[in-house]
Amino acid sequence: MRISKIFAPLVAVGLPFLASAQAPAIDQKAKELLPKVIEWRRHIHQNPELGNREFKTMAYIVEHLKKLGLEVRQGVAKTGIVAILKGGKPGPVVALRADMDALPVPERANVPFKSTVTGEYNGQTVPVMHACGHDTHVAMLMGTAELLASMKKDVPGTVVFIFQPAEEGSPGTEEGGAPLMIKEGAMDNPKVDAIFGIHINSQTEIGKIKYKPGATMASSDWFTIKVKGKQSHGSAPWSGIDPIVVSAQIINGLQTIVSRQENLTKAPVVITVGKMVSGVRANILPEEAYMEGTIRTLDAAMQKDVHERIKTTATKIAEASGATVEVNIETKTLVTFNDENLVKMMVPSLQTAAGKDNVEETEWTTGAEDFSYFGEKAPAFFFFLGGMPKGSDPKKVAAHHTPDFFIDDSMLDVGVKAFSNIVFDYAKLKAGGAGGSGNGKKGF
Numbered sequence: 001m002r003i004s005k006i007f008a009p010l011v012a013v014g015l016p017f018l019a020s021a022q023a024p025a026i027d028q029k030a031k032e033l034l035p036k037v038i039e040w041r042r043h044i045h046q047n048p049e050l051g052n053r054e055f056k057t058m059a060y061i062v063e064h065l066k067k068l069g070l071e072v073r074q075g076v077a078k079t080g081i082v083a084i085l086k087g088g089k090p091g092p093v094v095a096l097r098a099d100m101d102a103l104p105v106p107e108r109a110n111v112p113f114k115s116t117v118t119g120e121y122n123g124q125t126v127p128v129m130h131a132c133g134h135d136t137h138v139a140m141l142m143g144t145a146e147l148l149a150s151m152k153k154d155v156p157g158t159v160v161f162i163f164q165p166a167e168e169g170s171p172g173t174e175e176g177g178a179p180l181m182i183k184e185g186a187m188d189n190p191k192v193d194a195i196f197g198i199h200i201n202s203q204t205e206i207g208k209i210k211y212k213p214g215a216t217m218a219s220s221d222w223f224t225i226k227v228k229g230k231q232s233h234g235s236a237p238w239s240g241i242d243p244i245v246v247s248a249q250i251i252n253g254l255q256t257i258v259s260r261q262e263n264l265t266k267a268p269v270v271i272t273v274g275k276m277v278s279g280v281r282a283n284i285l286p287e288e289a290y291m292e293g294t295i296r297t298l299d300a301a302m303q304k305d306v307h308e309r310i311k312t313t314a315t316k317i318a319e320a321s322g323a324t325v326e327v328n329i330e331t332k333t334l335v336t337f338n339d340e341n342l343v344k345m346m347v348p349s350l351q352t353a354a355g356k357d358n359v360e361e362t363e364w365t366t367g368a369e370d371f372s373y374f375g376e377k378a379p380a381f382f383f384f385l386g387g388m389p390k391g392s393d394p395k396k397v398a399a400h401h402t403p404d405f406f407i408d409d410s411m412l413d414v415g416v417k418a419f420s421n422i423v424f425d426y427a428k429l430k431a432g433g434a435g436g437s438g439n440g441k442k443g444f
Contacts, residue, residue, distance in 0.1 A: 020424035022154060023352050029150060030413040030420065033143045037412045040064075041139035042113040048102030048128045048135070050119045051166030052176045054079040057100050057138070061163055064142055068149040070161070077180035081163040084190070085148055091157025091427035095187065095195040095378070096144060096419050097371060098137035099167035105131040108403040121171065131405045133200035133387060138163060140198065140415035147420050156427035162186055162195075167370050169332065178370040187377040193430070194342060196422055197371045197382040198415050203394040204386030206411040209354045209418065210362040211383040213343040215267065217336035218296035219303050220368030225250060225314050226326040227289045234283035243289035244278050246323045251276075251291070253313045261309055262302060269306060270296040270366050296366040298335055334372035339379035346381055349425040353417035367400075385415050 040060075049057050058079045065072045071084040079100070106127035107115045119128040145161050162181065170176030175183075187195070204210060227247050232240025254271045262269045271293065278289035295310070297303040311327045318325040350359045362384070371382050387407035388397055398404035 020421065020428060022151065022424050023421060025151065026147065026417055026420045026424075029147045030143070030416040033147060033416060034413040036146070037139045037143040037416060038409050040142050041135050041409050041412065044135040044138055045130045046113040046115055046117075048115050048117055048130045049100075050104065050121060050128055050171070051101040051168055052078045052170050052174055053119065054100045054165045058163075058165075061100075061138065061142060065145060065161070068145055070145065070149065076184050076186060077165055077176060078174075079165040080181050080186070081161070082181075082186050083145065083161040083163075085145065085152065085155065085159040085161070087148075087155025087157055087159065088153035089156045091155075092193040092430045093158045093160060093190045094423050094426055095160040095162055095192040095374070096141060096423075097162040097164055097195060097197045097374065098141035099134045099164045099371075100138055101134060101166050101168050102128050103131045103168055103401060105129045105401065105405075106403050107131070109398075109406045111406070129403070129405075131402060132168070132400045133202070133405075133407050134167065136200045136387065136407055136409060136412055136415075137198060139409075140412050140419065143412070143416040144419040147416060148423060154424075156424065156431075158190055159423055160186075160190070160192060162374075178373040182373055182377060187374065192378045194339075194379045194381070194426060195374045195377075196346075196419065197369075197374070197380070198418065199369070199382065199384050200387040200407055200415075201384045202387055202400060202405055202407060203397055204384060205388050205390055205392070206386050206408045207354060207414050208358045208360070208386040209350045209383055209414070210360055210386075211338065211343065211347065211350070211381070212362050212364055213338050213340040215298045215335050216338050216364050216382060217369045217372070218268075218270070218298050218364070218366045219300075219335045219372070220332040221295040221297075221303070221307070221329050222332055223293050223295060223310060223327065223329045225291050225293075227291075227314075227318060227323055228325070229285070229287060229289070229321075229323045231287040232285045234285055237285055240285045241322045242285050243287065243323060244285070246318055246321050247276065247278065247289040247291055249317050249321075250314050250325075253317050254293075254310060257306060257309045257313060262306065267298040267302055268296075268364075268366060269302060270294075271306070271310070272296075295329070296368065298364055298366070300335060303335070333368040333370045334376070336369045336372040336380075336382055337375050338381050339375070342379045342381050345429050346422055346426065349421040350383065350418050352421045352425075354414050383418075385418070386411075
């Protein structure tokens with residue numbers, strides 16, 4: 001459904017029209033909840049768990065949600081949770097999502113709630129850390145659930161709280177993450193009209209919100225290329241076929257797909273080889289070489305084209321040297337696509353939460369999110385909340401997925417307000433005839 005001509009100018013006007021009568025109460029309640037939200041976040045941070053293994057995290061969240069009187073389904077997609085709040089007034093079904101899993105990263109940040117936890121990853125004992133801020137996402141959604149439950153009689157429609165495991169990927173060949181939550185009915189019972197997600201950002205100042213209509217985060221594909229040559233003595237390479245040299249040529253060839261074959265004025269493309277394994281001894285040319293990498297695209301057509309070009313490039317370079325290759329490409333996430341009409345509708349809700357001057361449109365990113373799969377089921381809007389201490393240089397602070405990753409959690413109430421305002425404001429606009437387009441497609 002397109003935003004009607006009647007409502008389009010009102011949406012453009014923004015805050016004065018859209019801010020619901022509940023906005024002042026939401027603001028006050030979120031401030032009162034902030035100490036709890038911080039406490040929850042720090043507990044989860046100190047007790048991180050890897051994907052599909054978030055058993056303690058699940059129990060911690062479930063205990064809270066049941067105290068609020070919500071309908072709670074646990075164990076969805078192994079360790080996920082779907083909780084339902086039925087409001088006291090008629091309205092749409094709005095889903096709010098937070099991811100739960102941590103990463104196999106050691107924590108170096110000197111904080112009182114520093115993680116010293118270890119876990120098992122790929123058969124190895126590894127340090128575990130919330131190095132991407134999922135602990136803040138969980139805490140903000142727990143806070144939103146408590147806030148909305150306290151206003152249940154005024155809540156329009158139904159709110160579905162989705163706590164999702166394994167956003168960073170499932171171990172081994174296990175299913176998990178958003179695709180499995182969808183497969184197990186997270187978006188269908190009840191059927192969701194629109195879904196919203198939030199991600200903390202360590203390089204954006206606290207209290208600020210950034211968003212982008214259309215394609216906002218890249219698809220993520222992982223590839224493997226196995227090169228088979230012919231083993232020989234290192235002193236006589238002409239008697240064999242060197243898979244290491246062939247692999248080096250393939251790696252360079254893959255970069256010409258980016259620099260010479262794809263139209264980068266349309267959307268960025270990244271091809272990265274992150275792992276290379278071959279050989280056991282300095283004077284032996286091995287028989288095989290093996291590489292793994294990732295592909296990031298922000299357009300569905302380009303994504304498919306890059307896949308074909310990788311296969312062709314690897315195959316032809318190998319053939320030129322008499323080697324053979326096996327190429328496998330697995331899609332991990334789709335393009336995270338923000339429904340453009342939904343964004344227009346809901347940006348004023350973010351402005352109500354953070355202040356108009358603290359909300360801005362940003363550029364797309366080649367990071368990826370499996371939130372993208374929820375956008376296949378309903379109009380979706382995924383936005384970013386700052387967690388960088390005021391006055392810091394974003395070029396110098398630690399990035400996500402690193403040991404020094406740090407989040408200032410003193411303004412997480414902004415996320416709680418954003419989610420809560422969205423619930424009321426979306427229902428108000430939906431009742432007035434506006435709505436997301438529902439296209440949810442990749443590209444732009």
